[in-house]
Structures are given as structure tokens and as C-alpha cells.
Amino acid sequence: MFNLEWFNKLPVKILIVAFVIVITAYFIRKSVRIFFDKTSFLDENREETLMHFTDQVIKVLGLVFFFIYVFSHFFDLARLVTGSVVVAGALALIFQHIIRDYIMGLAYLFERQINLGDYVIINGNKQGKIEEISMRHLKIRQYDGYLYTVSYGSINELQNGNRGMRRVNESLILNYRQNPDEAFKVMEEVARICNEKYNEYLLTDLDGKPVEKFKFNQITELNVDYKGHRYSLSGIVKEAYFVDASKRVRYELALAAYMNNLLMAENGDIELNKRPGSQPSV
Template sequence: MNDISKLLEKFPIKITVAALLIILIVYLIRKFIKIFFDKTSFLDENREETIIHFTNQATKVIGVVFFLLYLLSHFFNLEKLVTGSVVVAGALAVILQHIIRDYIMGLTYLFERQINYGDYIIINGERQGKIEEISMRHLKIRQYDGYLYTVSYSNITELQNGTRGRRRVNESLILNYRQNPDTAFKVMEEVARICNEKYGEYLLKDENGVSVERFQFNQITELNVDFMGHKYSISGLVKEADYVEASKKLRYELALAAYNSDLIMAESTSTSH
């Protein structure tokens, strides 16, 4: 009984010291990495920011894990608890399987330079936006509608990254089967011409000031889209910072042209008249 009382008396002090020590170590690791990058220049600034951001997230998680293990070690024999219980060991194995998979895939994305902090990406062909957080297990992207989307690395089956400093705008009209393709071609080519004339400042330029890829009509890019019609698309290579605005302008010109030219838009097969 006396031993338990002594332990409880010293317990708050031990926990406080352990917490402060972990916080100090985390701070020193982060500080060292920041100073290292400030004094060196073998990586570009965006890459350095990505590694610093990832390290901050990783050290936070590792620090919390070590603190919890230290806390539990005062109440349980962790080694016997894990090895002595088949149920607990099995549950931990299942949980850690997904966690370790997330960690490995996250490190792969990071060290293969597939993603950087601040990149504009498309995940699984559905979600797109700017990377706001790169943690050990997941990504967080700020979508164009303002929502923050979180996805674990193991759930990423396809990742498209707008090439650093450049992005390809690609907008389409899905027209009805009854629409004459020759008429549609003329309208779309005119839209491409108008966009090059009105929004040329958004286009990515080479060192000579020449557009790398102007707005261009790509003709019919897909047939029988969802059993509704054919897809006619226009694309152009723009500066990354202008991607959202260029997309809006291109969509506007397509909608205006479809209205002025009385193009027959595709309709769902379930639409009733």
C-alpha cells in the first residue's frame, strides 16, 4: 500500500518531466531540420517546405505515441499484455497492417517526389484542390468549393499532379447524338480561337515568350458518354496560378457558344418530357 502511495505521489512529476522532455526533443528535431535547410540550397524551396511540413506532422505523431506508451507502462506490463493475449495481438496486427501500409505509401509519394506541399492534385479522378497538409498517414487538400478533403494514402488509387508551374485546362461539351458534328466542329474551333485571343495571358510561355500549348479543339474525345452523347473538348497549357480562372473563362465561352449556336446538348436517358 505504501509503495502504491509513493508511486502516485511521484507519478505527476514523472509524467510532467516525460512530457516536457518529449516536447523538447521534438522542438530540437524540427529546429535542426529548419536550420539545415536554411544553410543549404541543394533542394528547391518548395521541396524543402514539403519535407519540413511532413517532419512536423511526423514528429508530432511519434511524440504522442511515445508519451502514451510511457504512460501505459506505469499501469501495465506492455510486453506481457501484447504477447500474452491472442485477441489483443490479433487486433493490433489488423490495425497496424493498415497504418503501416499508409506510412509506407506516404513515404513513397514523398521521396519519389510525386507530391509537394501546395501542389494542385486530382485524387482518384474525383477530388481536386491544393495540398494543405502532408501527414504520415494522409493528405489534406483544399477543394475549389472551400471544403477540406482528407484521404489516407492507402485509399489513393490514382493521383494526378499538375506539373510544377503548369497545368492543362481541359473543358468539354457533351452534345446530343442528333447534333451535326460538322456544325459542332466549327463552333468549337471558333471557341478555341476566341480563347486564344481573349485569354492568351493565362497560357504558359517558353523562354522566348511563345505559348507552349495554345487553346485547341481536340475534336470528339469520347463517344457515347453515359449513353447520353458525344464529348467535344478544348484544352490549353496554362500557368498553375491561373488554372482556376482559365477554367472558368473557358467554361463560360463554351456555354455562350452552345447557346448562341443552338447546339443540341446531351440529356439523360431518364429525362422525361
């Protein structure tokens, strides 16, 4: 005969609760996905952003409910929190920052300031593509390949490049032995060529004038990874042409570096044989 007392054992209760939480989370996510598939009042990118955020919320709530249930069998949580001034103060301090991050995250999300895949600049110094939107932070993939995580509460300034325009920002990292004067001439010539060949990619104002032409920004970073200096070129283009414009600008930079025998930054102690006194031929 089946023994019902077996279900009253704590390990079994914990497993049952965990199973119920997993099944409930699955059906909630499935229901949200079906809802978005059957409706069309949001664009696909926005739907993916909300779906991704919903997944994060469900995971966090599921873990919170599970741990509260487990700890409630070993501790009197209400007495533990209210009976210790130190613990209560520490929890209040922690939750202050957490709640702030949650509130600001919801504000960014529901005010439609960010979406998955958007190109953003955080606090003026970190830029890249949004790869993850969670309840407390953003993760952006920078051009150097690093994944940068920033909490919503630490965001003082957010620039979104997916609002009708994008800034192409490409660069060459040249060896520190490269003559800057020669490099400047080459980069300025590349900017001129890009403005001539890819003028239709540039975003224009109401008068038909480019908002920001391709321009050479001179040396934007010194001693990059102890290899060389960064020479950057940028321009504001229409959002639809961003990927193609970036590829073409990179091609022009690579071609100019080859044609002018510029000293590229390299790993290791590689012998560099640049002809002294050579002049740009672009």
C-alpha cells in the same frame, strides 16, 4: 530542505516526461529549419514539404512515446499484447494498414512525386491543391472548397499537375431549365475565344502544336447540389501561366453567361425570367 522524493510521484514524472518530449521536439524542428535555411540544394517548395512532413512525424512519435510511458505504469504492456490472442490479432490487422500507409507515404515523398501546393487528381475523381502532407494521408482542397483527406494506401492513381503543365478546368453551373443546345453553342464559342486570345498560355509539343487546346467538355455533372448542371471547359497550359489562365477563362465564362442571358443555378425558389427562344449572341 528540498525534498527529492517529490520527483518520484507519478503525476510529477508524467509532467516531466511530457515537458522533455515537447522541448526535444522543439529543438529537432528548430534544427531542421536551420539546416534548410543554411543550405540551398533543395528548392523552397521541397524544403517546406519536408519540413511539414518532419513536423508530422515528430508529433506522432512524441505522442506514441508519451502514451507508452504512461500506460507502462498501469499495465504490463508486453504481457498484455502477447497474452491475448484477440488483442494481438486486432493490433496486427490495424498495424498492417497503418504500416502500409506509412511506407507508401515515404515512397511518395522521397520519390518526389508530391509537394505542398501541388495540384493533383486522386483516383481520377478527386482533384485539388495539396494543403497537408502527414505520415498517413494527404489533404487536398478541392475547387468546391471541401477539404478531402485520403490515406496513401487508398491511392490507386495519382496525377500531378505541377510537372511542367497544368490543366485549367473551369465550369458554369446552369439551371436545369436552361436549354442545353443554347448553352452548348455559348460554351463552344467561349472555347474558341480562349484559344484565340490566350494561345500563348497553352503548352506545346516539340512541333509547337498545343498539347490540348481549350475545349468544351459538355455536361460533366448533372444536378449539382440540386441546383443545376455543370458545363465544363478545360485546356492544358504551361505551369507558370496556370493562375493567370484560370482567371482569364473564368472571366470569359462569366462574360458569356451575362451576354447570352444564361440561366445560372441559384439558391431558393427565385423566379427566373429568361426570354423564351432567345439565341446566343456571342
